Amino acid sequence: MALWRLYYHLVWATKERQPLIDSKREARLYPYIVSKADSLNCIIHGINGTDNHIHVIASIPPKMAIAEFAKRIKGSSSHYLNQNFPNPTKFAWQEGYAVFSLGAKQLETAIAYVENQKIHHQQKTIISILERIEHDDHPPKSHRSSKQASQDD
DSSP, rough: OOOOOOOEEEEEEBGGGGOOOOHHHHHHHHHHHHHHHHHHTEEHHHHHEOOOOOEEEEEOOTTTTHHHHEEEEEEEEHHOOOOOOOOOOOOOOSSSOOOEEEOOOGGGHHHHHHTTHHHHHTTTTTGGTTOOOOOOOOOOOOSSHHHHHHHHO
C-alpha cells in the first residue's frame, strides 16, 4: 500500500448558477457526497457552499484522476437529488470545476474557509479566485512558452 497525503480544494456550481441548493437539498446533498467519496476511497475534509455552488476539501488517492472524482461525485449527486427531490426545475451541475492543490499546512485554513462559506458570502469576505469556475485548461501565460501562448491567443 502506498503512502499518500494529497489535499484538494474543489469548487463547482449549479447549472447557470441557479439557486438550486435550498436547505432541504443541502441537508441531504452533503452527507450523500461524503458517503459517495468514501465509496471511492476518497476523504472529504470539509464541504459547504451556497444556494448555487459548493466547495469540497478532499483527499483523492493518486490512482484516481481528479477529473474522474469530480465527474463521479457531480453525476451521482445530481441523479440522487433528482430522484429524491422531484422539482419542476431539474437539478444539474454546471460543466467543469475549479481545483486547487493544498499543502498540509494549508488544510486547516481551507477547511475553515469552506465551513464558513455562507458567512463569507454575506459579509463579502470571499477569496475571489476560489469562487471562480471557468473553463481554463491553460496555465498562466507566464508559464507557457511564447510559441504556445501565440498559438492559443
